[in-house]
Amino acid sequence: MAKPDNEPTMVVQRAYEWTLWVIPKVEKFPRSQRYAIGEHLVRASLDLLLHLVDATYQVRNAGSLLAAGREVNRIRYLLRLAKDLRLLTLDAHEFSAKALDEIGRMTGGWRRSTRE
Secondary structure (H helix, E strand, C coil): CCCCCCHHHHHHHHHHHHHHHHHHHHHCCCHHHHHHHHHHHHHHHHHHHHHHHHHHCCCCCHHHHHHHHHHHHHHHHHHHHHHHCCCCCHHHHHHHHHHHHHHHHHHHHHHHHHHC
């Protein structure tokens, strides 16, 4: 089945919305964790967004999409750590896990479609 032409735009939009959601959450972390876990979480989220943006402008985008997939996994572990340290509520963690799952599936689908 052919992928819709707007799939790259949709995953970039989801990553943008994710980044908009996570930055204010990190700002509420206690100071001791904001610069340890929070900074890595924000940086990984921004890197994810930028890898996806780069992939939309590249003909050979497999490298950027692979890097975006790695960032999704890094963010998942950082979020799990934030939840276990009670920096995020269970509701926030559940929301973030679902959002990242969607971004990860969309990125993986985009990557698979570029191999065909």
